[in-house]
Amino acid sequence: MLEKSPGLKRLDVQLLEMISDAKSILTAMNILVDQKVFMSGFSASATFANRFSFIHPEKIKALAIGGFNGELMLPRSELNGVTLNYPIGINDFPELFGKKFDSDTYKSIPQYIYMGKLDDNDAVQFDDAYDDNERKIINDNIGRNVQERYLECQKIYQENNITPIFKTYENIGHWTTSEMNLAVIKFFSGQMQEK
Numbered sequence: 511m512l513e514k515s516p517g518l519k520r521l522d523v524q525l526l527e528m529i530s531d532a533k534s535i536l537t538a539m540n541i542l543v544d545q546k547v548f549m550s551g552f553s554a555s556a557t558f559a560n561r562f563s564f565i566h567p568e569k570i571k572a573l574a575i576g577g578f579n580g581e582l583m584l585p586r587s588e589l590n591g592v593t594l595n596y597p598i599g600i601n602d603f604p605e606l607f608g609k610k611f612d613s614d615t616y617k618s619i620p621q622y623i624y625m626g627k628l629d630d631n632d633a634v635q636f637d638d639a640y641d642d643n644e645r646k647i648i649n650d651n652i653g654r655n656v657q658e659r660y661l662e663c664q665k666i667y668q669e670n671n672i673t674p675i676f677k678t679y680e681n682i683g684h685w686t687t688s689e690m691n692l693a694v695i696k697f698f699s700g701q702m703q704e705k
Contacts, residue, residue: 511596511597511606511607521558522561522562522565522566525562526566526569529547529569544571546568546569546570546571547569547570547571548570548571548572548573548574548698548701549562549563549570549572549573549574549575550573550574550575550694550698551574551575551576551578552575552576552577552578552686553576553577553578553631553684554633556575556576556577556578557575557578557579557581557633557639559573559575560573560575560578560582560583561583561596561597563616563619563621564583564585564600564603564611564616565607567612567615567616567618567619568612568615570619571619571620571701572619572620572621572622572697572698572701573619573620573621573622574621574622574623574624574694574697574698575621575622575623575624576623576624576625576626576686576690576694577625577626577629577631577684577685577686578625579631579632579633579634579639579656579659580625580629580632580653580655580656580657580658580659580660580663581598581634581648581652581659581663582623582663582667583596583597583598583599583600584598584599584600584652584663584666585599585600585611585613585616585666585667585670585672586599586600586666586670587599587600587601588601589651589652589666590651592647592650592651594647597640597644598644598647598648613670616672617671617672617673620674620697620701621672621674621675622674622675622677622693622694622697623674623675623676623677624676624677624678624679624690624693624694625656625657625660625677625678625679626678626679626681626682626683626684626685627657627678627679627680627681627682628681628682628683629656629657629682629683629684630655630656630657630683630684631656631683631684632655632656634648634649634659660678664676675697677693
C-alpha cells in the first residue's frame with residue numbers, strides 16, 4: 511500500500527478502474543452488469559482478494575478464496591495486546607485508506623473460504639510476503655504453520671460475527687481439484703440469485 515511507483519501504486523484502485531472500464535464496455539454493448547463483483551482467488555491471489563474485500567467491501571457481491579497460507583486479514587486492531595497493522599489487521603486502516611474499516615458491509619459479504627488439509631505452502635515465512643516484525647506477530651499470535659493459522663483465523667472471524675463458509679478438503683495440499691472448483695462455481699451461482 512505504500513508503493514509509489516506508477517506501475518504498482520495502489521493496485522486495488524487500479525483494479526477498480528479496470529472493473530469500471532469493463533462495465534462501461536459491456537454497458538455500451540447493452541449487456542446488463544451488476545454494480546458489485548464476484549472475486550475469486552487461490553494462493554497469492556486469494557490473499558489479494560481477502561485484503562481487497564477489507565478495503566472495498568461495498569464493491570464485492572461474493573468472495574471465494576483458497577490456499578492463502580492460512581493467514582486471513584483480521585478485523586481487529588490488536589490481538590493478545592499486540593497491535594495489528596495492515597496487512598494483518600485494521601489498526602492503521604484510517605491512516606492508510608482515509609476511511610474507517612466498514613465492518614457492517616464487510617460482514618454482509620457472502621464468503622467461501624477453503625483450504626486443503628495438507629496445504630503447507632507457507633509464504634508467511636518469506637520476505638516477499640511479510641517483513642520480520644509481521645512474521646513474528648503472525649507466528650507468535652496466530653500460528654506457526656498454515657493449518658494452525660487457518661483454525662485461529664476461523665475462530666477470530668466467528669468471534670467478530672463474520673460468518674463465511676469455511677471448508678477444509680481432506681488429502682489436498684496446495685492445489686485445487688475439480689470438486690473444489692465446482693464448489694466455488696456452485697457458491698457463486700447461488701449468489702447470482704440473491705439481490
